[in-house]
Amino acid sequence: MNVTDLRTSLRDRADTVTDPDPGARATQVQARIRALRRRRVTGVAALTVGTLAVVGTAGFLSAREPDGAEIAGQDPAATTITHENFVSHSGAYDLIGATMGKPGESTLEVTIPAPKGKVRIMMVCYGDLEGPDHWVSGYTGDSRPDRPDSNWCGGEPTTPVVPALTGTAPGPYSYDPGLTAQPEGDQLTVHVELTQEVDKNGNPIENPDDTGTYVPVSDPNVVLGVGIYSIAPPETTVAGAEIPSLIGLDGEDYAYREHRTSRLGERELTWEIPASDTVRHYDVVAKDSRSPGVTGAGVEAVLDGTSCRFNYGLPTFRAGGCLLDPGEPHTITVTIPEQQPPATAELGIVLYEKVRP
């Protein structure tokens, strides 16, 4: 195969896409915008109330930092702290420490009282960077691992960091859900530093799919930051996936209510959900939904026969579905395309309910 074949194949594939009514798309996008605006207004209002409450009660503690960066941390048992670069709360996540460095500072170190459970560490790195790709690397504890958790540096963020919901476009500064850690001892120390990934010869690795060693570097324009979130313990387990008691969607919390699972090896799960007067949301969960060597479409989930149809690529996942309108019953059907899925295959549907303010 050559590049000409590749171009032809791509064009042939694209030509199979029919688009009979683009005018309907404009209408659909407008409706989506209206829904987003409604949710955003509600989310901002909720965040403002939370901020006022926190400002009145927060007692900040000091944390050591090597480069003079301002540190804001707090007893994790108390109310969450506030920080303009990190949301204070989202679902199961509560901000317990955060700081932003000054331009040119290449390392940050934050120590806070360790919460009982796991933490999620969100790193920020942005600026008018010089040279090839830079990475922000983070780790906990006293010694630097060979391969710390890392993200690309990017453009200056325009919205606060939301834990486990990163990668805004364009100009993302973080591409993954962050580093999850289980603190040991009474204190948690998080290190964040500007790094460059190099190969065994010391040459920078430009391809993010290659792997090498992360070495510290400096850049006069870079700004680093870190936010540390406590994670509430999971509510239950469904098809092998931990289910949080709360999830955050567009600034609002949804609480776990109930779930359904299929029998092992079954290829379909249908749940007829009675009407409710509150907005609900569902997650789709699957385990071992594809036999080894099988290609093609993944698990499909459909709402009410035709709506919110999604195909999930991974054989094992926990994935978000859609919002359920109040005042009407709904039917969710999850199907494995294989006629004979693995005997260990399991499907699940998890229902959340919007938390009333």
Add this chain to the structure above:
Amino acid sequence: MSVVNPGDTVPSAKVVVSDHVSFEQFVVSRSRALLRTAYLLTQDRHLAEDLVQTSLAKWWAARRRVTGDPEPYVRRIMVNEFASGWRRRWRGERPTAEPPDTHGPAIEPHTDLWAALANLPRRQRAVIVLRFFDDLTEADTAKTLGVSVGTVKSQTARALATLRIDPLLKAD
């Protein structure tokens, strides 16, 4: 539904983009081209539709900061949304494996390429689509993805090498 899907009908509302082109005019005239790119990225008609609508909605939110032709901006949103883990992120999936699994039974040549593309990491797939379907230059591809030209070169080379050595394509 708060999430609107293909086939749903909702009341229409004019959203003015600028003095020269309305939101509706832009969507009607250009979204098919966006949909074609989105389909090559997602390899799923429904996901492609959702990706296009997500990108258009994001553009609308930022439209006052966008000057000139909005299409490059929308395309940039779309490609970065996809490359940065769109859907996988929104749906809470964890990247325990890159979908789909590889090496099924023998299939048609074009399907072979289609399956081989699916095996590429998202960013490499995005580079391939931008360079060889949208015919962007390396510089424009780098600008769209927010990476260096060197990264585009290396990603392109790696992706092409992967496609050439993919067992599904050996018969060619």
